[in-house]
Amino acid sequence: MTDLSLRDALAIKRIVRVNHAGEYGAIRIYAAQIAVARQLFPDIAPALRQMRADEIDHCAKFFAAMPARNSRPCRIMQLWSLGGVVLGVATALAGRRTIWICTAAVEETVHRHLDDQLRFLEGRDPELHAVILGIRAEELEHLRHAEAHLEGATPDAFERSLRAGVRMVTESLIWLSTWGDSSRMARTLRETS
Numbered sequence: 001m002t003d004l005s006l007r008d009a010l011a012i013k014r015i016v017r018v019n020h021a022g023e024y025g026a027i028r029i030y031a032a033q034i035a036v037a038r039q040l041f042p043d044i045a046p047a048l049r050q051m052r053a054d055e056i057d058h059c060a061k062f063f064a065a066m067p068a069r070n071s072r073p074c075r076i077m078q079l080w081s082l083g084g085v086v087l088g089v090a091t092a093l094a095g096r097r098t099i100w101i102c103t104a105a106v107e108e109t110v111h112r113h114l115d116d117q118l119r120f121l122e123g124r125d126p127e128l129h130a131v132i133l134g135i136r137a138e139e140l141e142h143l144r145h146a147e148a149h150l151e152g153a154t155p156d157a158f159e160r161s162l163r164a165g166v167r168m169v170t171e172s173l174i175w176l177s178t179w180g181d182s183s184r185m186a187r188t189l190r191e192t193s
Contacts, residue, residue, distance in 0.1 A: 004124060012125050013071040015117050016062055018177040019132070020073060022110060023059035025080035025173070027052055029106070032088025033099050041096045051103070051142050058135045065128055074177045083173065087166065094162075100149040101159055105166035107143035113174060114139065 004012070030052035037045045066072060074080065091102040114136045121129040155163070 008124055009070075011120065012128065013069050014177070015121070016065050016069050016071040016128065017074050018174055019114075019117075019135075020059060020062035020066065020071075021077055021080045021177050022170075022174065023055050023062060024077060025084040026055040026106065027059060028081050028084025029088040029091075029102065030055060032085045033092040033102075036089060036092030037096075037099065040092070041099075044096055044099065047145065048099070051145075054138045054142070058138070061131050061135065065131060069125075069128070076173075076176060080173060080177075083169065087169075091162075097150070097153075097159070098162060100146040101155075101163050102166055103146035104143060104150060105163045106170050107139055107146065109167045109170040109174075110139055111136065111143060 030048050034045055034048045034052065037048055063073075087102060091098040114132055118129060118132055118136065121132065
């Protein structure tokens with residue numbers, strides 16, 4: 001890592017923390033969806049298992065990145081875990097389409113944050129930048145997979161509300177886990193672009 005200001009070092013510490021927590025929550029979402037899908041939609045369980053395996057790998061990479069950045073797991077991990085399980089069970093019980101709506105909503109929110117993080121990390125932390133770049137590619141595949149399952153049908157009011165609600169909850173957890181750094185980083189990046 002290059003010499004960083006205290007503010008940049010703190011932002012990087014929080015980036016690793018929130019990404020680790022988000023992956024932990026995603027693991028819980030997929031685990032809950034898999035548990036329900038095995039019974040109700042066995043044909044989609046393999047895709048969900050692969051996505052969960054990716055999230056487990058991502059979570060391990062962010063955990064491994066913590067010590068060098070003086071970071072540690074998020075204090076609200078239980079909230080990420082509980083929220084993930086509840087969201088996973090609820091969306092799976094509502095139907096296969098709601099599983100993909102949930103995946104798309106989470107992944108599009110995460111993808112936007114990862115893009116902001118990549119711009120912020122460039123020149124500040126090349127190693128973490130490379131890790132996030134690789135993870136972002138897999139998360140984008142999850143988004144594309146979910147969107148492909150949603151093509152051809154116009155979303156109804158419930159589906160639009162669900163997607164907006166999942167995005168809002170994801171944004172809120174990201175904001176809480178970074179103590180607002182995610183908003184400040186995005187604003188700073190917009191001002192310098």
